[in-house]
Amino acid sequence: MAFDYDLFVIGGGSGGVRAGRVAAQTGARVGLAEEFRMGGTCVIRGCVPKKLMVFASGYGPASEAARAYGWDYEGGTFNWSRFRPMLHRELERLEGIYRKNLGGAGADIFDARATIRDPHTVELSTGESFTAKHILVATGGRPFLPGTPGAAELGITSNEVFDLDAFPERILIVGGGYIACEFACIFNGLGAHTAQWYRGAQILRGFDDEVRGFLAEHIRDRGVDLHVGLEVERMERCAENGRDRIWVKGTDGREDIFDQVLFATGRVPNSDGLGLEEAGVKLGRKGEILVDDYSQTSVPSIYAVGDVTDRINLTPVAIREGAAFVETVFNGNPTKPDHENVASAVFTQPEYGTVGLSEEQARDQEPIDVYCAAFRPMQKSFIGVNERVLFKLIVSQATQKVLGCHIVADGAGEMIQLAAVAVKMGATKEDFDRTVAVHPTMSEEIVLMKTPTRRD
Template identity: 70%
Template structure:
């Protein structure tokens, strides 16, 4: 059977664009459909605009520190419309780059929705049907809002938060994951009064417990009004804002309510059921180690598979898909020891196992240091950084590394190389410290703070 394309990609985000581009460059005939904007969540509604907001929000604290260091600085209020204008222009620029790179590689792009009709056919929104030898689903995820909270229609998600017409004076962040904590710090830095509700016992579930507690203390000290064990019972739109009643009985009015309570795979209405593709309880596409579904011609990469929801992982999965299917080199994407960073203020970088995961698996030593770095101590700022290594007692291998400090994301990228290579504690110790830096602590911790047999 002759197909219109060798590969049809549904979704123009980081994973989909990478797979389409390199496959087309390799000589295959490739098409792609994207119903919103090229670049996907990361570029348009996620990593990029969020990180630019992080940058903007850090200048208020930096200006105050500059005063303490002797600079005569007078900081005015934050100009939200001006920032939004530049942000919009930057996202449009990046969207154009994604489109141009795919187009230059020879990918045929359809700027409309596509759904799967059968294992080799997709249908575009205009009714046109296209056939392909292989179909790759890379439709990402979407922010989840519970539908059982009265008044939930008055709440925002991370999709809409970048388009707020004005900076809210009072904002409630609902959730305790990394997105919620990042936006709590962002709006706090921009000058909003920030309240955060999380129904669990501690924020950042799934991360290292000691690090979670450290971050919670820091953001509270910075002015975020954090309430754990608390959820929203109902919301109402009133003349003075959005009235919120919490499950603990407290009532308050906010200018905006942002729900950051997780993300779900974006699979609704894609035609997966009709094509016979298996999905999981959360709607995720079930794939094997090579990103192949139970239908041999259909593959999926990125957040839509709900494996590791990180942009670089989606890109790695896309490359592995290309190697496996179009180069004949079976390649599994490697999901072990993936470094990550949470852009709270300060940042939290992590790679490998948490203390809790490691101690339940084998005997380990824990090395941890929390201290005021030189820059803070000089001006009497109490904010402390944290460096932590989890070490296997038998092999001496460093199983996990956790850093809470300014620029922890930059540090954990490099530490991640050592952990990925299986470096031992003694190899860390043998590395000469770079002085004076915060990061030197990672090679100076000589005595374990805790031992788990």
């Protein structure tokens, strides 16, 4: 049977674009449909704009530190109306690069929603339909909005936060995951009165417990009004001093008024309405597309990569999965995407970088040694700032292999990338010990910790 395309990709995010571009470079006929904007969540309403806001939020505290170091500065305030157009121009530039690179490789781009009619046919919202030997679903995920009374009408999510008309003087962040914690630190750093409410016992569920408590303490010390064990009971629109605001009541009876309420209460796979189940593709309990080690679904001609599969929901992982798919299907070299020891960073203030196992995960697996150091770095202690950094290694007692590395410090995201190379290579504690320190730095502590703080 002759097909219109060798590969049709649904979704123009990082994973889909990488797969489409690399497949086209092999000579395959490739079509790709994206219903919103090229670049997906990461480029348009995720990692990139968030990180630019992280940068912006750091300059206020940095100016205060500069004064303590002897620089003369007058007070200033963050200007959202000046920052937002710059942000959107940068996103437009990056979207153009994604479009240019994909088109330059020879792929056809369709600005339309695509659905699956059968294992080899896609239909577009334009009315067009195409056949394809292989279909790749890379539609990512979307924010989950809870059924809290008033949330749908009055709340926003990370999808809308970059398009606010006005900067909020008071904002409530609902949630305790990395997105919630990052935005709490961002808005606090930009000068908004920031509250964060999370229903769980501690923020950052799934990460190392010691780090979770350490970060919560520092987030509060930086000025975020963080409360755990607290949910929004209901919210209503109200007027205060001639302005529309949002009245919020918590489950503990507290009441407060905010300009915005941002729900960062998790994400769900974008699999609804694609015709997947009708085509025979099996989905999981949360709507995730079930795939094998090679990203193949229960229908042999249909594959899926990225957040829609709910494996490891990180942009670099989606890119690796897309590349492995092409290697498997178009280059005849069966390749499994590597999900072992994937490093990640939480861009709070201070940042948290992590690779490998948490202390709890490692302890459940085998006897371990824990090396941990928390101290005030030179830059902060010099000006009397009572903020500590944390360096932590989880080590196997049997093999002395480093099973996990955790860093909480300014720049931890940059540091963990390099530590991840060592962990990925299977470095032992002895390898760390015989590495000469770079002095004076914070990160030298990672090779100077000689005695376990505890053994489990």
